[in-house]
Amino acid sequence: MLKRTFTTVTNAAKPFKLAVVGSGPGGFYTAHRLLKEHPTTQIDMYDSLPIPHGLVRYGVAPDHPEVKNVMTTFDKVAEDERFRFLAINSQQPTLTVPELQNHYDAILFSYGASEDRRLGVPNEDVYGSTSARTFVGWYNGLPRDRDLKLPLEDTDTAVVIGQGNVALDVARILLSPIDELRKTDITEYALDALSKSRIKHVHVVGRRGPLQAAFTAKELREQLKLPGVQFHADHDWIHDQIQQNQSFLSKRRPLKRLMSLLDQKPATTHNNDKSWNLKFLRSPVEILTNSDASAVAGIRYEVNRLEGPVEKQRAVGTGEYETQECGLVLRSIGYKSLAMDGLPFDNNQGLVPNVYGKIIDSEQTELPGMYTSGWLKRGPTGVIVSTMSDAYETADTILNDLRQDVPMLSTNPNRLSEDDLMQLMYRRDICPVSYSDWKLIEAAEFNAGSLLGKPREKFATVDEMLNILNRRS
């Protein structure tokens, strides 16, 4: 049951009660700023998993532990007496938007972008073809991806569609020496499967050219340094592309740095039995299957050419096609948010329409007390640091509204009191997981990890998590 009730806020002013839906960086950084800047803020943060931190736990690669240090900041936020974590896992009934509106002064929606964009080509769902994010969720212990089956032992070649950092993350995990992965918090079942993997060659494929690649220099450098892995690409063509666009690059330092890394022809080492290949100007048109159509056997691309000025170069199909044999296809071409009942949603952009974080309806009217942050606000792009800046922007919008006494949700005369809300949860048999419950689950993960010589062993099912609390889902 709920472990913490709010202590009286010292400031005699009326408390500002905010519900936050989603406990990733978008939610936590907004909460951080509000708790710091506004003494009477009281926050209830909800999540649909019994554990917090969103993609920091389930997205960030296991061999990038330094990125996960932001969890320490989130822990500090959660230590604030004015903060409560109420994880109502999706296997339980939930609270609706109108119910939240009936209790809180404002709601912040920050539930991210949990779905993947699709290629829209034949055989996309055949065994061996899935999204890179599902693969990431699988090795990172996300309950919904725990049971993913992959043909890692049936093929030596994987194709990753997309050229962003997540594409490089999955290519790196597929090619990393297993003993390196053992030192990380990658799940044991994934480690076991990867230790038996036959995959030796990974093709990272993009529609356009090197200047449009979305990965960053840090990730590329890491990929280029993978031990025993040869890098292949059309180096002469890449070099020409870079040379032809020097004036464009001179005004874009990060891209210029990335291009100078790509422009280095790697030495061929005969000890390398693995390889990765950066392939440009290819659009997948079909996933090819084996004779009984039960598994991936290859992929068919249309070859593209680049058209238009370099600032907005487009890939245009040439009508020429090529095929490539492979047994695993991971698409890494972006994400999308899901609409929620009771919330405006822009289907075209896949986000909640807003002005600096304040939600607007289809008539462009601002909705009192309704805010958004994170990937749901901006669309699914950007790293944790950009999500932080963006969350602070939403916090500033809320603070501004509070300062100017802009109407919030609290105008409803029949509001649910704190007791009513607890009664409602009780009647629905909702038993939220608190932040201190999460710390018990986390402590058990650290213990399980230390027995295996790794930082933590994540529980990858909701039942395992709740067992630690002697509860059932």
Ligand SMILES: Cc1cc2nc3c(=O)[nH]c(=O)nc-3n(C[C@H](O)[C@H](O)[C@H](O)COP(=O)(O)OP(=O)(O)OC[C@H]3O[C@@H](n4cnc5c(N)ncnc54)[C@H](O)[C@@H]3O)c2cc1C
């Ligand atoms: C595979 C992958 C790897 C990444 N690696 C890095 C990296 O190494 N470094 C970096 O800086 N950035 C990385 N990013 C980007 C970074 O994770 C995002 O910028 C950031 O997590 C977005 O924060 P968010 O709060 O909007 O969404 P999320 O982090 O997705 O958080 C959303 C939260 O909402 C919850 N939720 C979902 N639906 C509901 C609902 N209906 N009700 C209640 N709660 C709900 C989810 O459980 C989750 O806790 C990565 C992204 C991906 C996809």
